[in-house]
Amino acid sequence: LAVGKAVPYGIYDMKLNEGYVNVGIDHDTAEFAVESIRKWWNHMGQKRYPDAKKLLITADGGGSNGSRVKLWKIEIQKLATEIGLEISVCHFPPGTSKWNKIEHRLFSFITKNWRGKPLISFE
Template sequence: MQSIEKPAILSNRFDTKKKEVLGNLYRPGTLYTKEPVTTFDHDFWSLGHGKVIPHGIYDSQQNRGYITLGNSKDTSEFACESLKTWWNNYGKAAYPNANSILAKCDGGGSNNANHYIFKEDLQKLVNEIGIE
């Protein structure tokens, strides 16, 4: 009797979170300093020095999250680049026998399944990393 090895599939959830304005702006929380820090009390775009876009990937098998920060736009290219960065820096080592990735997306914004651009970028990604 021949044993058939099940393919290794890892499951990830990924999504872009709220864009944040960069600069000397008020943020809730605690900061311990020896000198007072003066900030603007509102985070208007005009007071900031740009924005940062966090893109999160949650590895459900290892119960770990990974964040990629971008400063351009929330595009399908950025979403796929985040997944590629995760794969090259963490996924390859954590899952050496994986032959596919199951990416669970909310289906909005840059990773909308109805947008052909996201599908094209995903295909480019799998062609580049050599995994389904």
């Protein structure tokens, strides 16, 4: 029996071909999505892009970072103000997430490693 719930939120840097996954233990919320981006920026992004003035985020159209989720928009604006970057979000249209590079370059490998093995702990 599983000990808890793991909720992955992935960030894929298309320029550097690097991925970052933040794993939560509750639900996929707008706050969690933006906190994941914040952690990526603090741990990786600002070191790799010290002169950045803008950040472009591509996201699927549903879930915690959906185009109609008001809390997502509020939290992204808070992050933009906090880190001093102009943040633009480009949502993939419904049904097109299969063209989102993170699906193929990051999550497919995570899924392959989990396939057939139920996760029973956070380790």
